[in-house]
Amino acid sequence: MTDEHEHYEAVVVGAGPGGAAAAAALARQGVETLVLERGVDAGSKNVSGGLIYAEESAPYTIDDLFPAIREEATERPIDEYLIHNIAGDKVKTFDLDRIHHHDTDWCDAVLRRRMDSWLAERVHELTRETGGGLLTEVRVNGLLREDGEIVGVTCDELDPIKADLIVAADGVNSELARDAGLMNWDEPEDWFQGVKAVVEMEPEVIDERFGLDGEPGAAHLFSGDLFEGVRGGGFLYTNTDSLSIGTVFHLDSLAAERAEPHELLNALLTHPLLDQWLQGEYEEREYSAKLVPDSKKVAHPSPHRGRLLLVGDAAGQMQAQGPIIKGMNHAVTAGGLAAEAYADAKTRGDPTKAGELYERKLNSEGVMDQLRPTRYRATRSIAESDVVTGVGSTLINSPVGALGMKALGGAAERAFNSPFLLGMVPDSSISYVEIPIRIAEVLGEPIEGEGDTIEPPKLADRIGDLTYDVGDPHIELLDDSYAASGTAVTACPVSAEGFGGGCYRDERVQTNGEEKHLVSLDTQPCIECGTCAVVADTDWDHPSGGKGVEYKQG
Amino acid sequence: MNTLVLTKGVPDFREGKVSFDEDGHLERGKTPTVMNPNDKVALQAALQEKVRHGGTVSLMSMGPPGYKEVLQEGMRDVYADDLYLLSDREMAAADTWATAMTVTTGIANMEETPDLIVAGFKTADGETGHTGPQTTWCHHMNDDLPDRSLLTHVVALDVDPEEGRLRAKRLVSGDVDEIETVETDLPAFVVMDPEFEPSYRKADHRLRYKDLREETKARAETFEDHLTVWNHEDLNLDPDFIGLDGSPTIVAGVDPIPKGPAEREATPVSPDDEEAMNEVLGEFTPFAGGD
Numbered sequence: 001m002t003d004e005h006e007h008y009e010a011v012v013v014g015a016g017p018g019g020a021a022a023a024a025a026l027a028r029q030g031v032e033t034l035v036l037e038r039g040v041d042a043g044s045k046n047v048s049g050g051l052i053y054a055e056e057s058a059p060y061t062i063d064d065l066f067p068a069i070r071e072e073a074t075e076r077p078i079d080e081y082l083i084h085n086i087a088g089d090k091v092k093t094f095d096l097d098r099i100h101h102h103d104t105d106w107c108d109a110v111l112r113r114r115m116d117s118w119l120a121e122r123v124h125e126l127t128r129e130t131g132g133g134l135l136t137e138v139r140v141n142g143l144l145r146e147d148g149e150i151v152g153v154t155c156d157e158l159d160p161i162k163a164d165l166i167v168a169a170d171g172v173n174s175e176l177a178r179d180a181g182l183m184n185w186d187e188p189e190d191w192f193q194g195v196k197a198v199v200e201m202e203p204e205v206i207d208e209r210f211g212l213d214g215e216p217g218a219a220h221l222f223s224g225d226l227f228e229g230v231r232g233g234g235f236l237y238t239n240t241d242s243l244s245i246g247t248v249f250h251l252d253s254l255a256a257e258r259a260e261p262h263e264l265l266n267a268l269l270t271h272p273l274l275d276q277w278l279q280g281e282y283e284e285r286e287y288s289a290k291l292v293p294d295s296k297k298v299a300h301p302s303p304h305r306g307r308l309l310l311v312g313d314a315a316g317q318m319q320a321q322g323p324i325i326k327g328m329n330h331a332v333t334a335g336g337l338a339a340e341a342y343a344d345a346k347t348r349g350d351p352t353k354a355g356e357l358y359e360r361k362l363n364s365e366g367v368m369d370q371l372r373p374t375r376y377r378a379t380r381s382i383a384e385s386d387v388v389t390g391v392g393s394t395l396i397n398s399p400v401g402a403l404g405m406k407a408l409g410g411a412a413e414r415a416f417n418s419p420f421l422l423g424m425v426p427d428s429s430i431s432y433v434e435i436p437i438r439i440a441e442v443l444g445e446p447i448e449g450e451g452d453t454i455e456p457p458k459l460a461d462r463i464g465d466l467t468y469d470v471g472d473p474h475i476e477l478l479d480d481s482y483a484a485s486g487t488a489v490t491a492c493p494v495s496a497e498g499f500g501g502g503c504y505r506d507e508r509v510q511t512n513g514e515e516k517h518l519v520s521l522d523t524q525p526c527i528e529c530g531t532c533a534v535v536a537d538t539d540w541d542h543p544s545g546g547k548g549v550e551y552k553q554g
Numbered sequence: 555m556n557t558l559v560l561t562k563g564v565p566d567f568r569e570g571k572v573s574f575d576e577d578g579h580l581e582r583g584k585t586p587t588v589m590n591p592n593d594k595v596a597l598q599a600a601l602q603e604k605v606r607h608g609g610t611v612s613l614m615s616m617g618p619p620g621y622k623e624v625l626q627e628g629m630r631d632v633y634a635d636d637l638y639l640l641s642d643r644e645m646a647a648a649d650t651w652a653t654a655m656t657v658t659t660g661i662a663n664m665e666e667t668p669d670l671i672v673a674g675f676k677t678a679d680g681e682t683g684h685t686g687p688q689t690t691w692c693h694h695m696n697d698d699l700p701d702r703s704l705l706t707h708v709v710a711l712d713v714d715p716e717e718g719r720l721r722a723k724r725l726v727s728g729d730v731d732e733i734e735t736v737e738t739d740l741p742a743f744v745v746m747d748p749e750f751e752p753s754y755r756k757a758d759h760r761l762r763y764k765d766l767r768e769e770t771k772a773r774a775e776t777f778e779d780h781l782t783v784w785n786h787e788d789l790n791l792d793p794d795f796i797g798l799d800g801s802p803t804i805v806a807g808v809d810p811i812p813k814g815p816a817e818r819e820a821t822p823v824s825p826d827d828e829e830a831m832n833e834v835l836g837e838f839t840p841f842a843g844g845d
Binding site: 138 | 755756757758760761764765
C-alpha cells in the first residue's frame, strides 16, 4: 500500500518562525513544500517572551524572508534595555544597551499569535505556488519509516505522507525529535520554564509611564531577591497596546524549591518597583507558559537523522545566557540553513546529504558557537562546582566582596554587557541570585514604591480564560505516587498545592489503614508546556490538531 | 464529474431568530429565511466529491425570488460553482410532487445532466423527506433524463468517476443501528443523513478544499453573475401541473400539539424582598454540599 502514500518533496512540521523560515526558503528554491501546523491557527500554540532579533552576522533574518513583517506583524522596536538588580527595597539598574545592540540589526517586541498567523499566510502563498501549501489543525504524531529508514511523517488527521526532506520545527516538545531519539526529557537542569502575562495598557499610557517617545519601546529585566532564591529572573517588554511581563526560571531550581510559577510571576507583578508602571491598574489579557531549552546544554550538535532535520526549539536552539535571551532569530537562521542545505545537497545530486550539510552550516555560520559557547563548556565544571559556588558565595557576601563591588562599580555594568563573559555565566545561584542581590545592596538606591500595588488574578481565573476542548487526555501519569510525580503539582504553571482546579492535584488516600500520598491528573486545563514530562513520570503527547490550548496573544 | 445539490429555504428556527404569534403559529414575515440546515450537509458531500475528483457543484432551489439569498448562503458557507433558482408565481404553494415535477424539468433544462444529485435528509419546515425520492421517480417519467438509482440515509460517500460507480454507507436505524455498504452505477440520487461528515485524509485534498473555500467566498459576493433564474415558461411547464394546481396533496387540517402541563410549581420572588430571599436560601441550604 506504500505506493499510495502521498508524497511531497519537503514536509515542514510546525509553523512558528523556524518552520516559516524553512518553508519560505524552500519555496524560493522551488521545492514543493507542505507545512503542517497543529494549532487552529499558526501562533495559537506558541508563546515567547517575546523579543525577536535580527542579527547583523546572521545568514538569514526574518525580514530577509518576510520583508513586510516589521510593518505588519510585530509590535514595536525595542531600543532601551535595562536590568534591575533588586535586594529588599533597594535597586541598582544597569543599562544593557551594549549587549542589546551587539550584533543587532534590529529587535522588535512581538506577540506570537499575531506574528505567526501573519507569517503563515505568507508561507501558504509561497508554498502553494510550489504545489504544496500550509494546513492548520493537523498534528504530526511521528515518523513514517520503511526498513528502519525515516521516509515521512504520520498524522492524526491525515494518512501518512512521504517526503524527501522533513523539517521538524515542532517546538520545544518536538514529537519528531523524540521519535528520532534526538531529544529526551530526562534532566530538569536542561530546561527553563517561562510564565507570562500579557497586560492591557493604552498606547498613550505606555508612552507616558515608560517615558517613551514615538515608536521605540523598552525592555526591563529583573533579578535579585524577589523570587525566593529560585534561579532565574523577570522581564517586561512594551508592546503596542499591552505589556508582556514574565518570569523565567531554571526548571531544576523551580522543582527543587517546590516553587509555584504563578506565584513567582505574581511576586514580580506586585513588586514595588513595578508600581511606577502599573500604578494599581491591572487587566490581564492572557496567562501563558512555555518550556525553554537551555541551548548551552541541549542544542543538538548534530540535529538531523536521515531525511529529518531539526530546527529551532526542537533542536534546543534557544540561547539564554544571563540577559541574552534569543530564540526566534536562531530558529529563523536554522530554518534558512536547513532549506539551503537541502538545495545544496540536491544540486550535488544527493539529497540525503542535507542533514550533514545543515550541521556543517550551523557550525560555519557561527550558530552553534552562540548556542553552545566553547567558553561555557570549558569553564562549566569548575564554575558550577559546589566548592567554587561556596567560596564565591562567601566572598561575594563578605565585606571584602562589597568593597570589590564598590571599587568595580561601572565595571560590573560593563561585565553585564560583555557577550564574551555572558557566554560562560555559570548556572549557579551566584550569577542569578547572589551577585544581583549584592549589587543592589552595595550600589542600590531605595525603591520608591507608589504604594498602589496591583492584585493579580487568581489561578482559577487565569485558567478560566484558557478554557478549550482538549479532546482525549494526551498525558498519562505513569507513576501517580507523590514521590515520583509530586513535583508536577507545584511546577505545573496551571496547578498548585491545595488548588483543586488545575492539571495536577495531590491527594491523600486511605487504603487498608495506610495513608498514601498520590497525584491525580486532569488534562483539561493543560497549556501543553511539557513541564510535567520533565519533572514527573508521564507519557506525554500533544493533543490532536485543533484541540487543546489556544492562545490569542502568545 | 458534475454534481447538483437541491435545497430549500426554511424559516430560521434558531432561538432568537424565529418568531411565533400568540397561538403558536410561525410568523413567516418576522422570521428570516435561511438555507435548510440538512441541505448544507448535502452541499458538504458534493464539495467533498469535487475536492476528490474535480468537476462542478451546482445548487438548485425552487421558491420566491428571496431564495436568491438562500443560494448565496449555500455558496458562501459551503461551496457552489453555479446557482439555479426556479421561481414563478405559478410554481407557488406546490406540494412535494409538484415540486419534484418542477425540479426535474429544471434538471432536464441544465446544459449538462448531473452525474450525481444530492439532497438533504428533510426540510426543517415540511419534514416530509419526500421531495428527493419523488424527484428520482419523476426522472423515470422524463424522456430527456436518465433513470437514477436512489440511496437514502447516506453517511459516507465515495465516487469512482472513471468507473462510473458510487459506493456509499447507509445508516440503517433499528433496534440496533447498522451501517450498510452499497454500490451503484452513476447517475445516481443520494439523500444524505445528517450524521454525514466530510472526510479529508489527504493533504492535497485539504489544500484544494482551502483553495475552493477561498475562491467561493469571493464568488459569493457577486453570486448573481453565477445565478440562472427560470420561470415556468423558460421550462415549458403547464401551470396546471405545477404549483398549487399540480399538487395532489390535500392538507385537511393542522392541529397544534398542546404543551404539556408544567410539573414544577414556581413561586416568583422579588430580589428586594429580604424575607422571601432568606426563605429561598433556606430551601437551597440542604443542597449546598453538592448533593
